[in-house]
Amino acid sequence: MPGACAVPGAEPDASRAGVSRARLAHIAAWSLALPEDEAARAAAGIVERTYPRGACICPRNTVLESWTGVVTGLIKIGTVSREGRSVTFTGVPAGGWFGEGTVLKNEARRYDIVALRSTRMAFMDRPTFMWLAENSVAFNGFLVRQLNERLGHFMALLEYDRLLDATPRLARCIASLFNPVLYPGAGDYLEINQEELGLLSGMTRQVANQSLKALQKDGVVRLEYGGITVIDLERLRSYGS
């Protein structure tokens, strides 16, 4: 049953109370650049929720169209075709905030968001987001940097998708999950299995497994059970070129 969403409204810890200033600083690196009054406003408009592995994250059920951050855990963004075949576009690890496009344009989500493991999410309601976008210079600075970084991310993706073969492609895919601009504060370890890495980089699990071992032999990553540790991010980024 592809794309099956978790029971709506069954989440135990949704609250409408907002989040403390200290908590905001912890879950949103961008907030550190905001002046006090703007940060307070941001904190008041954010709510957190936890999703179990495999759950479909549907903010429409709770807060209509909110801007979304990954606090801990890992999610993937993709679609599932009518036949049930799912396509993964990108993963977002802890520290990543996304969805500003749909919030700004106020349109329905076009992609499925699925938790790859137990994941804590933060949602900023649309009025708060729009207020920051219209009033905060610092927040706009962040948005521009983030959008620019993502544009670069997808340009690179287009380029290497057609030029490189499996191992370098996987290398860049992993490196993108450790992008310090998009996903600040991430460590060097990511809990993700090889099947998901395969889906993320568009290859079978078998090929992903072979490529991963090649990367490990070259000393750029270390394989763990159910996860991966990056040893040399710079080399991973430019692997094979």
Added chain:
DNA sequence: ACATTAAATTCGA
């Protein structure tokens, strides 16, 4: 696709 190994869960004391 299958065999192996790691981890999570259950169950009995």
Added chain:
DNA sequence: TCGAATTTAATGT
């Protein structure tokens, strides 16, 4: 609550 037994998940080929 401890640890052995069983089941499930991830990996390696």
